[in-house]
Amino acid sequence: MARIAGSSGPRTEEAIRRAGLRLIATHGYAAMSLRQLAAEVGIQQGSLYNYFRNKQEFLFDLIRGHMLDLHAALDAALLAEGSADARLTRFTEFHVAYHVERPQEVFICYSELRSLEPDNLAAVVAMRRDYERKLGDILDHGRATGEFRLADTRMATLAILAMLSGICTWYKPGGRLSTDGLQEIFTGMVLALARGGATETVAVRPRRREALRAGIG
Amino acid sequence: MARIAGSSGPRTEEAIRRAGLRLIATHGYAAMSLRQLAAEVGIQQGSLYNYFRNKQEFLFDLIRGHMLDLHAALDAALLAEGSADARLTRFTEFHVAYHVERPQEVFICYSELRSLEPDNLAAVVAMRRDYERKLGDILDHGRATGEFRLADTRMATLAILAMLSGICTWYKPGGRLSTDGLQEIFTGMVLALARGGATETVAVRPRRREALRAGIG
């Protein structure tokens, strides 16, 4: 907040990054003014242009940088071998931990895709597809080995990612559950979802799916 | 798009509502200008103020109206009696159908909470809690009867809602799956998640949850 006297490149750059993450996560990219951002950092608005060419480039740098980090960290965490069960467990634990550690970046990566210009959006979407594919591969493998019983692995991929990514919309440090606790609970739910089955033994599943639409419009 | 000559209150009102939904869902509330909105409707920007007092009130009306519809439709769809299994199935089918029918409203209700002023936000959050509680009650009931095996029903509530609500981020009419197909697939996944268990019989679950954090920072 306080003004930093003199020239201090790298420190200012990092301060801008952090303030930008916070402001965009809180108010959204379009609602964040560069004057706000500069004030948060403790510099004048014009000085920001020593760190990016325009506001859009700033957003893209934030998102792209995060996606690169995410991919690198995932690759380091994933198991090359092992049962689909073990691999899905590892994926889930990684994903949960990452969302708990960096909720702002993750949230922005989902919520501000709409604010990216077409070329920038295309680049990010491609990276996101790669990430989805890594989960999709695990699910496909599990279905092939019979470990998982999934009606549709593509839908399961989207469902699991949405379920896990939802964490960053409500997680606050210091809450009821620790990272370990969250990992355990979410791993349990994801595995149960993937293993599916066990259904027939419990009850006859009601299959009537009548026209709920009628109650909606 | 085309200019509608003369006075036409109710038609204009509905046109504004629809255009607003589309623009906010696509570009976001802060990024949508009232000039854009007026152009989409085919009137002049100043004329919008015959339909709301200011931009914030417009957003709040959209979100609040949708939440009221959602609650009414849910109450009509839910089962008062029956097994937790049947009730959860019904809830899921309803939720999926609603999201497929009105993806824009639903998306805005999640993504534009940040754009609501404090009082308006509080009102919407309260309505959202009611909705969550209806799902939470089903899960609690299922756990009490032994139908469901959930480590944490609050987390399960959030997980299921995130999973289902994610639909509105990728669903497009005319896609691979029909509403019925989506209902069946998601009902299967939600029930599997809620029933949990069946785990011990499949494989020894790897419990190591080592410091993945190290690979993140």
Add this chain to the structure above:
DNA sequence: GTCTATAGCTAGATAGAC
């Protein structure tokens, strides 16, 4: 209810001194 016109303000971006 719609129009035209405009007030009053804030936005992103640039220029040039230090």
Add this chain to the structure above:
DNA sequence: GTCTATCTAGCTATAGAC
């Protein structure tokens, strides 16, 4: 690298004629 000053454009909201 930071500052001050400013340009141009866009925004929300209002006033008053029809």
